[in-house]
Amino acid sequence: MGSHSQDQFEYALKSNDAWANYKGHQNPAFFPNLAKGQSPSILWLGCSDSRVPETTLLGLQPGDIFTHRNIANILSPTDLNFLSVLEYAVCFLKVSHIVLCGHTSCGGCAGALSDTRIGGVLDAWLTPLKVVRLAHKQELDAIKDDNARSRRLSELNVQQGVEMLMGNYTVQEAIKERGLKIHGVLYDIAVGKIGDLGFGNSKGANGVLGINNSETEQVVSGNHGMLVFKGDVAQMTVK
Numbered sequence: 386m387g388s389h390s391q392d393q394f395e396y397a398l399k400s401n402d403a404w405a406n407y408k409g410h411q412n413p414a415f416f417p418n419l420a421k422g423q424s425p426s427i428l429w430l431g432c433s434d435s436r437v438p439e440t441t442l443l444g445l446q447p448g449d450i451f452t453h454r455n456i457a458n459i460l461s462p463t464d465l466n467f468l469s470v471l472e473y474a475v476c477f478l479k480v481s482h483i484v485l486c487g488h489t490s491c492g493g494c495a496g497a498l499s500d501t502r503i504g505g506v507l508d509a510w511l512t513p514l515k516v517v518r519l520a521h522k523q524e525l526d527a528i529k530d531d532n533a534r535s536r537r538l539s540e541l542n543v544q545q546g547v548e549m550l551m552g553n554y555t556v557q558e559a560i561k562e563r564g565l566k567i568h569g570v571l572y573d574i575a576v577g578k579i580g581d582l583g584f585g586n587s588k589g590a591n592g593v594l595g596i597n598n599s600e601t602e603q604v605v606s607g608n609h610g611m612l613v614f615k616g617d618v619a620q621m622t623v624k
């Protein structure tokens with residue numbers, strides 16, 4: 386394993402060298418332009434899973450996406466790391482979109498669906514996901530297929546995270562002031578495609594939320610909550 390890992394690392398460095406040469410040859414201004422600064426329009430919140438590298442699977446390039454990834458894309462309101470990324474992306478980079486992406490075959494979801502203790506800090510980290518599991522116990526228990534159950538928990542986790550984002554003051558302000566869009570999506574590892582789960586404030590919004598259409602009411606409805614946008618107010622109703 387050790388020597389294999391070393392080979393992998395040496396290969397990665399050579400690969401980087403070849404990639405940098407190729408990109409520089411293709412467009413000599415590519416790296417010098419990136420060195421001047423970044424203005425990504427997307428903040429990506431995703432899982433650390435090696436199979437979900439956001440820039441690669443979106444077919445984008447360095448400079449396109451600001452990123453925060455952790456195990457099972459869990460958004461915790463007390464996670465200073467996540468909150469710092471969120472605040473920098475929204476207040477300073479002024480991203481137009483926040484994408485919270487869950488995925489199929491997530492190890493974190495498998496862990497949260499298991500009743501076995503993992504050990505170390507991992508059980509503590511996965512606690513919010515276990516809470517989601519418990520809140521939807523009946524629905525999840527009724528799903529007999531393991532993959533389907535895990536997929537459903539991933540979706541519910543994204544829904545929970547989107548609701549967390551919608552309750553964040555920084556996000557609420559940016560939605561009011563400049564129409565920041567929040568998207569909850571699921572990436573299917575076995576297919577390579579992203580599906581919009583319809584959570585957040587982007588569904589059917591026609592690009593404007595509470596800015597120019599102050600009399601229009603926009604409702605974003607979930608299984609256990611509902612967001613109502615009217616004028617410059619976003620209100621959450623929990624069923």
Ligand SMILES: [Zn+2]
Pocket residue numbers: 432433434456457458488490491492493494
């Ligand atoms: Zn994962």
